[in-house]
Amino acid sequence: MRPAPFDYFAPRTVEEALDLLARHGEDAKLLAGGQSLVPMMNMRLVRPAVIVDLNRVAALGAVREEAGGLRLGALVRQHALERDGRIANAAPLLADAAPLIGHLQTRARGTIGGSLAHADPAAELPACMIALDAVFHLRNARGRRACRAQDFIRGLLATALEPDELLAEIEVPGPPAPRTGHGFAEVARRHGDFALVGACAVLGLDAAGVCRHARLVIFGAGDGPHLARATAALLGERPAAARLAEVGRAAAGELDARADLHATSEYRRRVAAGLAARALDHAAERAEAA
Amino acid sequence: MTDRPGFATHDVTAIVNGTERRARVIPRLLLADLLREEWGLTGTHLGCEHGACGACTVLVDGEPTRSCLVFAVQVDGCRVDTVEGLAGDGPGLHPLQEAFRARHALQCGFCTPGILMTLTAYLRLHPAPSETEIREALSGNLCRCTGYQHIVQAALDAAAAGREAGASA
Numbered sequence: 001m002r003p004a005p006f007d008y009f010a011p012r013t014v015e016e017a018l019d020l021l022a023r024h025g026e027d028a029k030l031l032a033g034g035q036s037l038v039p040m041m042n043m044r045l046v047r048p049a050v051i052v053d054l055n056r057v058a059a060l061g062a063v064r065e066e067a068g069g070l071r072l073g074a075l076v077r078q079h080a081l082e083r084d085g086r087i088a089n090a091a092p093l094l095a096d097a098a099p100l101i102g103h104l105q106t107r108a109r110g111t112i113g114g115s116l117a118h119a120d121p122a123a124e125l126p127a128c129m130i131a132l133d134a135v136f137h138l139r140n141a142r143g144r145r146a147c148r149a150q151d152f153i154r155g156l157l158a159t160a161l162e163p164d165e166l167l168a169e170i171e172v173p174g175p176p177a178p179r180t181g182h183g184f185a186e187v188a189r190r191h192g193d194f195a196l197v198g199a200c201a202v203l204g205l206d207a208a209g210v211c212r213h214a215r216l217v218i219f220g221a222g223d224g225p226h227l228a229r230a231t232a233a234l235l236g237e238r239p240a241a242a243r244l245a246e247v248g249r250a251a252a253g254e255l256d257a258r259a260d261l262h263a264t265s266e267y268r269r270r271v272a273a274g275l276a277a278r279a280l281d282h283a284a285e286r287a288e289a290a
Numbered sequence: 291m292t293d294r295p296g297f298a299t300h301d302v303t304a305i306v307n308g309t310e311r312r313a314r315v316i317p318r319l320l321l322a323d324l325l326r327e328e329w330g331l332t333g334t335h336l337g338c339e340h341g342a343c344g345a346c347t348v349l350v351d352g353e354p355t356r357s358c359l360v361f362a363v364q365v366d367g368c369r370v371d372t373v374e375g376l377a378g379d380g381p382g383l384h385p386l387q388e389a390f391r392a393r394h395a396l397q398c399g400f401c402t403p404g405i406l407m408t409l410t411a412y413l414r415l416h417p418a419p420s421e422t423e424i425r426e427a428l429s430g431n432l433c434r435c436t437g438y439q440h441i442v443q444a445a446l447d448a449a450a451a452g453r454e455a456g457a458s459a
Contacts, residue, residue, distance in 0.1 A: 001339045001340060002318060002320065002323075002339075003318045004296070004318070005294075005295065005296025005297060005316070005317070005318050006295075006296050006317055006318060007295055007296055007298065007317065008298075008300065008317035008361070008363055010363075010364075034359050034360065034361075035341060035356075035359060038341070038358075038359040038360070038361075039340035039341045039342075039359065042320075042339055042340050042358065042359075043340055049295065049296075051317065051361075053361075053363075053364060055364060079353075099426065102430070103344070103429050103430025103431075104354055104408060104411070104412060104427050104429075104430055105344060105347055105354045105355060105356050105408065105430050106341065106356070106430065108353040108354055108355060108411075109350075109353070109355055109356070109359070109360070190429065191425075191426055191429040192426075192429040192430060
């Protein structure tokens with residue numbers, strides 16, 4: 001299997017990349033780590049006429065700490081989530097999820113922005129970014145705009161990106177409450193496979209231990225990551241295990257779970273309820289210990 | 291050179307196993323094909339050709355990389371290491387290869403170069419891995435012969451040998 005022919009450009013700056021996108025529009029595809037795009041090209045599921053390779057745009061590869069949060073260049077490799085202490089410190093949820101994203105070889109090459117822009121419904125990073133309420137900074141040749149993670153992901157491999165736009169940077173806010181905790185849990189057939197179902201949660205407590213912030217995202221179950229509505233019930237309460245399990249079940253009930261070769265929709269909903277409760281539980285434990 | 295879309299050529303210069311090599315490539319040429327077809331380095335094997343099996347793993351600037359998912363034009367200016375360079379110029383094998391031989395960690399050998407390159411990169415960063423960690427590190431490499439048991443043993447042996455060599459150096 002070999003890709004169809006394409007013209008190749010390797011810009012050095014974001015501006016050059018944006019000019020190329022403006023010029024080639026829908027014929028062009030941005031190449032970041034290539035761990036999803038190149039297999040699709042090899043199988044000829046996509047045949048872009050133009051490839052704009054971002055790997056030489058150094059400005060997209062930076063990690064910066066800012067106001068308790070993080071600014072991640074879209075080209076930061078996924079293995080930085082495991083290796084970079086600044087990321088583990090400011091957004092431990094990302095560090096927890098990192099070892100489950102693909103394999104050693106794909107994390108070495110695969111990028112954070114690439115995974116987000118690809119928007120696979122079973123991918124860990126889009127779900128984590130929604131749980132963290134990250135803001136994505138998008139650019140085209142005419143300007144820039146910001147987009148919340150939950151508005152960016154539109155469904156199955158679909159995002160808010162226009163054909164001439166580039167995801168340049170991801171802004172991960174600092175902890176939303178004085179005592180914040182996170183949880184992550186997923187079920188996959190083998191280590192590194194896409195999850196059949198997964199869940200991640202961020203809980204914030206005030207000094208008295210009352211929940212002031214609760215976000216739970218279930219992924220792998222439907223066409224995209226699902227931000228649960230059921231967590232609203234936790235606000236103003238001290239989270240207790242039984243209550244968290246109940247919210248996990250309610251969140252799973254919100255899912256439009258898909259059935260495929262690997263699992264029935266009923267199986268996905270049942271597992272989602274358990275994983276959601278586990279993620280919330282870990283988040284509550286960590287927030288209480290903080 | 292040609293004006294036909296997709297067939298304009300690009301010059302590539304890379305340090306391959308310590309030696310500078312040059313090629314003129316069209317964009318869609320995969321790194322694996324450049325290594326095998328142009329440069330004769332057929333130790334890198336192509337299994338699935340879509341990034342699932344790990345057989346084609348090489349090191350690009352020291353990082354384990356699936357050479358079926360990188361275009362040759364992308365390694366211009368990079369260091370590429372393949373299984374052919376593992377043992378260096380000496381007559382013997384690399385300690386990892388030695389451990390694979392001693393533990394019978396291969397049968398047909400098709401997946402072996404990719405596994406050796408993955409482990410080379412992994413053990414450099416993690417000199418004292420547990421068995422579970424080795425299994426996780428190898429999750430992106432498929433072997434259909436061995437059942438992995440001997441591969442994991444060989445990797446643990448090689449790690450131990452590496453630590454000993456480091457301690458006595």
